[in-house]
Amino acid sequence: MIKLETTIADEAFNPKRAHQYKLSILVGIDSFSYLVLGIEDKSLLFKQFSGISTTDFSKLQGEQIHDIFNADRLLKLSYGEVKIAFSSREQLFCSQSYVRPCSQGNLSKTRCPY
16 A cells, blocks of 8 residues: 655745656655755655565556646646656666656656656
8 A cells, every 4th residue: 555654845836836846756765765856956845655565566557647647736747857867776777867747747758768
C-alpha cells in the first residue's frame, strides 16, 4: 500500500507560480519522491511516498506511480522545468539537465535530447 511518509513545504510555495519552478522526481526501487525548487533553486516543497511494490517493477510499479500522479494535484501543475531519475536493481536513469515539458505539461510527449 502506498503511503505518504513525508511532506515538507515552505510557506513561499505558490501553486500559481508553478511555471516558474523546477520539479525534480526520483522513482526508487520501492519509493517515490519529488522536490519543487523555486527561484535560485530554493527548496519549496518535498514529498516522499513509500510502499511501492517491488514484485513486478515494470507493470505494478508503473500503475502505482500513475496512481500517485492522479491523487496528488501538485504533480499535475505545469512546472517550468522537470528533471526525473529512475533507479532499479539493475540500472539508474537520470536526465542530465532539466527538460521542458510540452505545452500541455505531458512529459510522455517530450523528447529527451540525450
